[in-house]
């Protein structure tokens with residue numbers, strides 16, 4: 247019987263670049279090693295300028311080139327149609343919970359919007375939209391404890407709503423939409439924060455997709471917004487300029503000083519994705535990582551998967567153990583093995599392994615083999 251030791255974990259950790267752990271944090275989350283290293287290498291002296299990317303003007307031709315390349319790489323990686331704009335905005339995804347209704351609820355005179363409640367963040371989006379119009383939750387997974395994406399009867403979508411909002415991947419529960427609702431003329435809005443650039447998605451199905459950076463793009467505090475241009479021009483009159491999509495687009499996301507480092511970092515992340523073969527290849531690897539963990543769950547009578555098989559996320563894998571004592575021992579021993587931040591969301595409990603793009607295959611392998619070994623000893 248093997249036992250876990252501090253020394254063993256230290257050896258494993260030392261074997262990783264920079265002594266890095268396998269960090270299963272839901273966000274801010276592990277970013278790709280090669281991008282971290284590149285940012286470190288050119289941190290003091292960017293492109294031979296003798297200054298950091300942090301220290302140069304956001305209006306310098308060097309930074310403007312970074313921002314333009316970040317936007318165009320995103321377009322290329324997701325095959326974004328030409329009639330969409332890419333914006334970089336302050337305040338992460340939660341700021342978009344307000345920006346979306348401020349900009350889009352005025353699309354129709356009724357000032358109504360429809361939302362699907364599939365977890366913690368969709369509930370937050372519903373709450374934050376409330377001041378701006380009539381917000382209707384047309385389907386909710388709450389009665390099922392959010393273990394699956396609720397059935398959606400599109401006939402129940404009122405014709406006069408300005409948009410339908412969904413959360414494409416549910417970070418806390420570990421579910422995702424496999425097939426997005428067909429909304430016809432009603433723009434579909436997606437919060438893709440916890441899965442952006444992790445799987446192939448047809449952006450033309452959406453009027454708007456937003457994602458904050460700290461799961462798959464880079465440092466926290468910034469959001470990427472991809473929006474169909476015909477949705478511009480309906481912002482409520484009190485919308486601040488920095489939250490007004492048309493104004494941000496017109497000012498090329500430079501209405502004030504943007505988070506220059508974040509945009510630079512996201513560019514590096516996207517360069518790396520492109521170099522590795524694009525989103526399809528990243529998705530293949532993500533499927534592989536998730537499958538390693540789901541295989542352990544499916545072959546076990548010890549671990550209890552928390553969500554419906556049909557709606558499993560490949561970014562956030564959730565499960566529970568038979569008792570609070572075993573859960574506690576699992577988390578403690580995992581940490582000693584260099585497997586960190588596995589505690590589930592506080593309202594959900596259990597274990598949550600967030601395996602975003604930055605988690606290497608070896609991290610998922612290490613967790614899968616720890617899970618099997620723990621079950622052998624404690625099951």
Ligand SMILES: *Cc1c(COP(=O)(O)O)cnc(C)c1O
Pocket residue numbers: 273337338339340341367413415416417437438439440458459466467
């Ligand atoms: C993490 C997360 C958010 C919150 O992002 P912030 O940048 O903290 O505002 C919103 N939505 C989803 C789906 C998330 O995973």
